[in-house]
Amino acid sequence: MFDSDRFRQVMGHVPTGVAVVTAMTRQGPVGLTVGSFVSASLDPPLVGFLPARTSTTWPLIVPLGTFCVNVLGEDDESLCRGFARSGGRKFDGVDWTLSEATGSPVISGALAWFDCAFEHSYPAGDHLFVLGRVLDLGVRAQGRPLIFCHGRYQQLATGSTAGSAVSFGG
Known part of the structure; x- marks a missing residue:
């Protein structure tokens, strides 16, 4: 048998991209980081x-029925950390526009974005698995994605080419 610390340690070897899910409420924009x-x-x-079941932001998004997933670039670690914290004014100092399809915030520096209608959510232990139907999407910036692996944010190594193995720097 193994405990949750061992599970986290081994899963730490699996790289994941980082994104910020945003929506527009009557009180203003809201967002949360997802990995x-x-x-x-x-x-x-x-x-x-x-999203974690303990998220205080996701319950604000659910009744809206729409959201935008913003894929973060390798220079967006501080943005990621800002949207990962609970409460506060997460959009302070963040440039964004409203998407045409749903009116959700699209972060100006995001590499890519997916404007979605909420499709369904499923219980998944201490998280929820959320499905969204993509209504519109686009690429906003060129660059490499922000990666989380081995318990820290990392960047794809420079000099990698299409079709070759990807190595992680950091």
């Missing part, structure tokens, strides 16, 4: 992520 963003289906186009 679990995945493509779930091409037809229909579905994406998924796993």
Whole structure:
């Protein structure tokens, strides 16, 4: 048998991209960091992520029925940390625009974004697995994604080329 610390330690060897899920409430923009963003289906186009059940932001987004997933770039660690904290004014100093499809915030410096309608959520232990139907999407910036692996934020190594193995720097 193993405990949750051992599970976390071994899972720490699996790199994950980092994204910020945003939405527009009547009180203003809200957002949270997720490290679990995945493509779930091409037809229909579905994406998924796993917010913690303890999240105070996700319950504000659910009743809206829409959200935008903003994929962060390698220079966005401070942005990631800002949206990962609980409470506060997460959008202070963040440039963003409203998406055309849902009116959700699209972070200006994000590498890519996926504007979504809430499709479904499923209990997944101490998290929820959320599916969103992609209504619109785009690439905002060129660059490499922010990666979380081995318990820290990392960058893809420079000099890697298409078709070759990817190494992690940091």
